[in-house]
Amino acid sequence: MPNYDLTDEQNMMRKTIRDFAEKEIKPVRLELDRKEEFSLDLVKKMGEMGLFGMTISPEYGGGGMDYLSYCIAVEELARVDGCQAATVAAENSLGIGPIYNFGNEAQKRKYLPDLCTGKKLWGFGLTEPDTGSDAQNSKTRAALKNGQWTINGSKIFITNSASPLTAGVTVQAITGEKSGGKKEISCIIVESATKGFTAKEMHNKMTWRSSNTGELYFDDVCVPEENLLGQIGGGFKQMMATLDSGRLGIAAMGLGGAQGAFEEALKYAKERKAFGKSLSDFQVNAFKLADCALEIEAARGLLYKACWLRDEGRPFGKEAAMAKLYTSEVFHRVANHCVQLHGGYGLMEEYPAAKFYRDQKLLEIGEGTSEIQRLVISRHIGC
Numbered sequence: 001m002p003n004y005d006l007t008d009e010q011n012m013m014r015k016t017i018r019d020f021a022e023k024e025i026k027p028v029r030l031e032l033d034r035k036e037e038f039s040l041d042l043v044k045k046m047g048e049m050g051l052f053g054m055t056i057s058p059e060y061g062g063g064g065m066d067y068l069s070y071c072i073a074v075e076e077l078a079r080v081d082g083c084q085a086a087t088v089a090a091e092n093s094l095g096i097g098p099i100y101n102f103g104n105e106a107q108k109r110k111y112l113p114d115l116c117t118g119k120k121l122w123g124f125g126l127t128e129p130d131t132g133s134d135a136q137n138s139k140t141r142a143a144l145k146n147g148q149w150t151i152n153g154s155k156i157f158i159t160n161s162a163s164p165l166t167a168g169v170t171v172q173a174i175t176g177e178k179s180g181g182k183k184e185i186s187c188i189i190v191e192s193a194t195k196g197f198t199a200k201e202m203h204n205k206m207t208w209r210s211s212n213t214g215e216l217y218f219d220d221v222c223v224p225e226e227n228l229l230g231q232i233g234g235g236f237k238q239m240m241a242t243l244d245s246g247r248l249g250i251a252a253m254g255l256g257g258a259q260g261a262f263e264e265a266l267k268y269a270k271e272r273k274a275f276g277k278s279l280s281d282f283q284v285n286a287f288k289l290a291d292c293a294l295e296i297e298a299a300r301g302l303l304y305k306a307c308w309l310r311d312e313g314r315p316f317g318k319e320a321a322m323a324k325l326y327t328s329e330v331f332h333r334v335a336n337h338c339v340q341l342h343g344g345y346g347l348m349e350e351y352p353a354a355k356f357y358r359d360q361k362l363l364e365i366g367e368g369t370s371e372i373q374r375l376v377i378s379r380h381i382g383c
């Protein structure tokens with residue numbers, strides 16, 4: 001029979017992170033958002049909590065945890081603030097993942113210890129100004145000559161890539177042509193201080209305003225040949241495999257955000273009076289809240305099962321896409337109800353409802369749009 005109980009360690013970790021998020025993040029989340037400020041102080045504290053490199057082996061400085069525990073941690077952060085959850089999720093999966101899963105021993109020893117403590121952050125250089133969903137069609141090129149890669153091109157919307165803590169980025173680049181005319185795509189490690197590399201912080205975001213997002217330029221950037229990650233020509237598959245796991249983190253953000261917005265909506269609906277009764281006494285509102293509770297429960301089941309599959313070493317790509325798609329769309333509906341129940345106050349930035357509503361939208365676009373998740377699922381089911 002399936003066992004739906006979390007372990008004592010998982011329950012304890014959830015409580016510890018919930019307490020941390022309530023005490024340290026909640027009081028500053030709206031102010032950071034308003035100022036579009038990436039908080040070095042919170043990154044330091046989250047590093048001290050062991051929130052970076054959670055699933056990485058302790059020999060590289062990681063927490064050695066299972067993926068479900070990691071997703072519970074992201075869920076609890078997102079329940080309070082999607083931006084801090086984004087910093088953590090992007091570092092764990094997109095930043096650390098490629099180096100841990102495809103790097104050689106020297107690369108792992110060089111980069112992982114600082115990334116796992118949050119002392120340093122790392123970007124995932126896939127998306128380009130002209131290439132989002134069609135990720136194989138990227139234009140950035142790398143040419144190998146005299147033991148050096150010379151890289152030219154640009155990347156955009158890269159989380160954690162332009163902060164004062166960013167140590168580098170994994171770059172997907174075209175490195176040649178395969179037989180049959182297909183592009184040879186490889187991944188290369190570029191450290192932030194490399195000459196010709198520029199990272200510009202992006203502002204005026206509608207969403208995730210206190211997370212760090214960068215625009216990257218590679219202008220004759222030269223790095224040693226040994227900065228190649230894994231096999232030459234294996235870059236696209238490395239990126240795709242990284243996204244499979246990354247989508248679990250995004251799903252955890254959808255679940256946590258939906259939970260946070262639901263709790264705000266329920267609290268307000270019980271407190272606020274209209275026509276002599278609480279809003280929650282009106283069946284129209286009670287049914288809305290019941291639907292939210294139902295969908296959150298279903299989303300949690302979907303995500304935790306996908307994590308369990310991954311932790312068991314079974315295929316999980318379809319379930320990760322399903323969880324990412326479903327939780328982000330549940331968050332959309334719950335955040336919408338949350339604003340609606342708040343009425344005029346839902347439109348004011350002094351209440352967290354508006355931030356949940358704005359932060360939700362990223363989850364239907366980042367790490368593969370909802371349309372791409374449907375494409376991935378439809379291929380898995382044989383369409």
Ligand code: CAA
Nearest residue numbers: 124126127133134135136157158159237240241367368372
């Ligand atoms: N794992 C490993 N290999 C995979 C794979 C996976 N999940 N998915 C595909 N592949 C392999 C295929 O088996 C195939 O291998 P062969 O060439 O040996 O046959 C190869 O990759 C090409 O596969 P497809 O033909 O299926 O590729 P496609 O061009 O049709 O694209 C896609 C597939 C699913 C649409 C993919 O392009 C995709 O996921 N797009 C969305 C990209 C995305 O999520 N971008 C957001 C990134 S986040 C970011 O950049 C910013 C940030 O910091 C948040």
